[in-house]
Amino acid sequence: MRELLKHRAEQTARRMLSSCKSIIFSVISGIVVGSVGTLFHFSMSFVTLLRAKNPWLIFLLPIGGLMIVGLYHLSHNEKDSGTNLVLSAIQSGDNIPLRMAPLIFISTLITHLFGGSAGREGAALQLGGSIGSGLGKLFGFDEKDKHIMIMCGMSAAFSALFGTPMAAAIFSMEVVSVGIMHYSALVPCVIASLIAHGIAASLGVPAEHFSVGRLPEFTVGTAVVISVFAVLCAFVSIAFCILLHQTEALYKKLFKNPYVRAAAGGCILIVLTLLVGDQTYNGAGMDLIPRFLKGGVIPAAFLLKMIFTALTIGAGYKGGEIVPTFFTGAAFGCLFGSITGFSPALCTAVGMSAVFCGVTNCPITSLLISFELFGFDGMPYFLLSVALSYMLSGYYGLYHSQKIMYSKYRTNYINKRTE
Numbered sequence: 001m002r003e004l005l006k007h008r009a010e011q012t013a014r015r016m017l018s019s020c021k022s023i024i025f026s027v028i029s030g031i032v033v034g035s036v037g038t039l040f041h042f043s044m045s046f047v048t049l050l051r052a053k054n055p056w057l058i059f060l061l062p063i064g065g066l067m068i069v070g071l072y073h074l075s076h077n078e079k080d081s082g083t084n085l086v087l088s089a090i091q092s093g094d095n096i097p098l099r100m101a102p103l104i105f106i107s108t109l110i111t112h113l114f115g116g117s118a119g120r121e122g123a124a125l126q127l128g129g130s131i132g133s134g135l136g137k138l139f140g141f142d143e144k145d146k147h148i149m150i151m152c153g154m155s156a157a158f159s160a161l162f163g164t165p166m167a168a169a170i171f172s173m174e175v176v177s178v179g180i181m182h183y184s185a186l187v188p189c190v191i192a193s194l195i196a197h198g199i200a201a202s203l204g205v206p207a208e209h210f211s212v213g214r215l216p217e218f219t220v221g222t223a224v225v226i227s228v229f230a231v232l233c234a235f236v237s238i239a240f241c242i243l244l245h246q247t248e249a250l251y252k253k254l255f256k257n258p259y260v261r262a263a264a265g266g267c268i269l270i271v272l273t274l275l276v277g278d279q280t281y282n283g284a285g286m287d288l289i290p291r292f293l294k295g296g297v298i299p300a301a302f303l304l305k306m307i308f309t310a311l312t313i314g315a316g317y318k319g320g321e322i323v324p325t326f327f328t329g330a331a332f333g334c335l336f337g338s339i340t341g342f343s344p345a346l347c348t349a350v351g352m353s354a355v356f357c358g359v360t361n362c363p364i365t366s367l368l369i370s371f372e373l374f375g376f377d378g379m380p381y382f383l384l385s386v387a388l389s390y391m392l393s394g395y396y397g398l399y400h401s402q403k404i405m406y407s408k409y410r411t412n413y414i415n416k417r418t419e
């Protein structure tokens with residue numbers, strides 16, 4: 001009995017030591033990544049404002065593309081797979097070079113300065129993952145603990161940039177392997193996310209939040225309408241994923257040389273921008289969400305944003321796809337609401353969360369981000385639409401390294417990558 005008690009005491013002590021270690025380093029991760037994420041936010045705001053004041057910068061987009069390819073070539077990262085590499089590192093232990101952090105930081109700024117259509121979460125996940133991996137190496141963590149540090153970094157960067165600490169804490173655990181959550185990373189990711197959010201907020205980074213106004217009562221009739229809309233959102237998310245992947249494949253087929261590919265993509269985007277007549281579909285587009293909530297949208301807005309983003313990312317420009325996904329879902333929701341007369345503001349909010357869920361396969365994160373962005377009043381609409389979009393979007397996804405561990409339709413273990 002004495003030996004058993006001694007053994008259990010030793011086990012408890014080891015667990016306590018491991019927990020303290022995780023908490024300490026999640027705090028460090030939150031501080032470091034939160035600070036870098038805050039700097040990135042202000043840098044992004046600066047280049048976006050600079051481009052808005054100087055619309056002619058769009059004509060330098062091909063040069064910006066050449067600069068990005070050159071930076072990755074000089075750092076010997078020509079085959080960099082971005083966020084896919086971060087996900088692979090958590091799954092299989094692939095190495096994330098620390099130089100990924102400054103590379104994605106600078107190249108995303110270049111993309112936005114010259115008018116590429118991309119988001120910022122790609123930079124956030126890669127910044128956080130790279131710094132988290134670097135911290136794990138610095139402190140001599142083993143492979144499993146290093147995976148937790150990568151997830152902490154991802155959560156911290158996402159939280160600092162979007163001001164959504166709940167969604168950020170869960171996203172890094174949920175996006176890696178659909179159907180399996182790395183709950184061992186829950187406490188570290190929550191701590192890192194909250195600290196990064198606190199740092200960003202204290203330094204003046206505003207949290208994203210939108211008002212949807214008065215919502216219609218949730219009844220059988222409104223549930224049917226929102227269900228139909230959720231089905232359409234699932235199809236939009238599938239179309240977006242296919243468009244992104246096929247455009248990238250087509251670029252690589254037509255332009256073998258990455259320099260030519262980036263320059264050609266920049267020229268195509270310049271022509272499209274001139275045809276549209278303004279730069280509504282350049283940049284991230286988060287600033288247009290309030291307009292959609294008020295019912296102001298042109299019918300082709302969601303499709304144009306998808307095309308602009310696919311042409312930008314496929315050509316080799318850096319950034320991310322999630323903010324353009326928000327734009328696409330919001331514009332499509334506003335259009336649906338305007339056509340049917342069913343609360344364009346609510347449809348805009350539901351469209352954002354449903355399309356986000358469809359492209360990321362992250363239903364819990366989608367629910368949390370909808371609550372943090374729009375409040376809890378629309379809960380039944382968000383819950384129903386996210387569930388349907390998750391189920392009906394199939395096995396498509398933004399990230400090829402993301403694994404679907406369990407079927408969306410049956411309790412079957414399938415372990416397949418997204419399409």
